[in-house]
Amino acid sequence: MKSGLAALALLPVMASADMAPIPAAQQAYLLGCGGCHGIDGVSNSQIVPDLKDQVGWFLNLPEGRRYLARLPNVAFSTNTDQELAALLNYAVFTLGGSSVPQGAKPYTAREVGELRKQPLTETALFQYRSKMVETLVADYRAAPSLRRYGEDMYGSKNQ
Numbered sequence: 001m002k003s004g005l006a007a008l009a010l011l012p013v014m015a016s017a018d019m020a021p022i023p024a025a026q027q028a029y030l031l032g033c034g035g036c037h038g039i040d041g042v043s044n045s046q047i048v049p050d051l052k053d054q055v056g057w058f059l060n061l062p063e064g065r066r067y068l069a070r071l072p073n074v075a076f077s078t079n080t081d082q083e084l085a086a087l088l089n090y091a092v093f094t095l096g097g098s099s100v101p102q103g104a105k106p107y108t109a110r111e112v113g114e115l116r117k118q119p120l121t122e123t124a125l126f127q128y129r130s131k132m133v134e135t136l137v138a139d140y141r142a143a144p145s146l147r148r149y150g151e152d153m154y155g156s157k158n159q
């Protein structure tokens with residue numbers, strides 16, 4: 001409660017004209033993705049996977065890199081290829097933080113444009129993800145928290 005009040009006290013400052021504008025890619029994320037994934041990439045981790053300090057692990061695998069741009073919610077976004085690449089780079093490199101492997105290259109508009117033409121279907125998605133997560137945890141020392149998405153509250157798989 002105390003911190004909530006402190007945040008309220010900051011509101012007039014945040015609304016002032018000298019506050020830096022929110023970058024376009026972050027705005028697009030907040031509008032198109034933040035409702036499910038949360039403003040910082042964390043929401044209900046069992047229903048929607050966390051992005052914060054976690055999503056970058058997928059860049060260790062070529063299929064993981066492709067997976068992120070082929071996700072239905074990403075591929076079918078109404079953004080142009082250019083905007084989508086910037087948005088995805090924000091979601092993966094900025095929110096992904098410490099999980100991003102060293103030397104990983106940002107997505108280009110051309111790459112995203114090609115990948116979004118091959119969207120993943122809902123049915124195969126969960127198994128596809130689970131297989132990669134097991135490889136990432138076993139061979140790339142990814143955090144086991146990657147497994148939380150799809151677990152029920154007792155920790156067992158529900159799909």
Ligand code: HEC
Nearest residue numbers: 032033036047048049055068071073074077088091125129
């Ligand atoms: C309707 C809710 C919803 C919206 C909107 C949404 N996502 Fe997701 N996202 C999910 C769910 C659920 C998954 C897990 C895979 C699946 O079922 O699609 C996911 C998976 C992901 C992943 C892979 C993370 C992992 O650990 O597997 C990324 C990256 C991602 N979303 C980014 C985005 C971006 C970028 C946007 C906006 C363009 C977006 N999402 C919009 C619900 C959503």
